[in-house]
Amino acid sequence: MPEQVSFIKIKGTVDGLSFYTAGGRSIVRRAYGPSKERIANDPKLIRLRENNVEFGGASAMGKALRLGLMVTKLYASSDLPAKVTALMRSVLVLNKGIRGKRNIELSKHKTLLNHLDCNSQTPFTNVVLPSFECSGDRNTASVQYTFRNMNPAADIRPPQGATHFQIFQIATTISDYHYNEPMESYRPINSQLNEAREITNSNAISLSDQSVDVSLVTTIPGITNLPEHVSLVHALAIAFFREDNNVHYKLTSGCAMKVIGVY
Template sequence: MAKVSWIIKIEGTVEGLTFYKIDGVSYVRKKGDISKERIGSEPNFVRTRENNLEFGHSGTSGKALRNALGSMVLKAKDSKLTSRLMGVMLQVKNTDAVSLRGSGRVSVGLETAEGKQVLRGFDFNANAHLNGVLFAPYSLNMNTGVVSLTNFIPSEQVHFLEGATHVSFQSAILVLDFDTKDSEIAYSPIVNKPLNLTLTSVTLTPANIPAGSGQQFFLLLISFYQQVNGVQYSLKNEEYNVLNILEVV
């Protein structure tokens, strides 16, 4: 893989060379000699077809999780979330020890303790990890979905950027079936606190416990704001907000 430093930028395939961009940088590679038709039909490529099926399944599973979380992901993500999440889903799929080769499922992997552990603690924004932003103990009641912070001092127990004046907390419970892609999510009300030395508590209670089949996820969103003339504005395009999977059941 070579970088392209021409003045004229090309995207697509020209004379057997494929030009593409990653994070704004242009690259070029030689187009493969093996046709899609050969890979799709010849016996020699059966393992390639199996790997492609599982790779595609992992990609659609990551997309299903992102879509199910909706606006929460939009408030806390990084530019490489799609590829990072696909990698995690491949790890979850690899914990499926019962399906035939080429038929590994994320849903089956998540039935195991190992599969759950892969997703537990996942941060949707690589620029803002929960354990690098929140330094206060919290509790999660998995029967009610309530997330609590007690004896909490915002300016001492939250790592925040210069200019931030307020921090908001919101929790959610998601039930997602990775086979059918059916999902249901319940959010808590947003709790907004000034970043000061006042001792306070935060209680995040979801509106309900979602029903339905599939995996259950407990999530926490932390967002930062700057107050100007009584109005709060998202800080730095939300690039330092946190969205974390607290628990997977």
């Protein structure tokens, strides 16, 4: 596939050529397919319009999840947006209704999201080896996990140069999405409870420690008794540091994040 090597960065379609970024490279290809005008008006393309609308809804809900988890490039591989959009699309097609207007009801299919790894190149369970206990409480919008008798020297696989690590716990709420007729697009059923979040973290733990217990409780403030159409998503992340003169410098490699529960 041709690669754009000019210092001028172009995005979009120009004179029949499509410019976009993939894997950190600037790519150019010939634009194919019907025009936007034809897609919007041709009766023969009604199925395509329906698919486009539903894809937009799945993409919007996937973005809400990524924002709710506050996933950064340190914790995610480049394929995460597409992977999460596909996951939300799989939730959508399980619902009944008119094509192009079917609700995206994660609340009814929570197990599809459980165990989502944000970084396919660095899976969380390849970095953090021991098992842990986790739970969530919808009445208080809180989540909890506990590692017991962790031996960092044996149970954690750090990147080269790391001396310490931290565990982060994330709780976020994601509303189901429905098709909004006046806006002709998908919107969260409950926008106030969509992407609400809270993050807590452990202290910096030495990788040379022999046995530690790690436990965190994370509560999203101001929320109680979540309605049925809102899911409570629970994730863990790990980051590594190098200690130098009693200062911990965060490393850019080895980080991992995983959804460990949806309640």
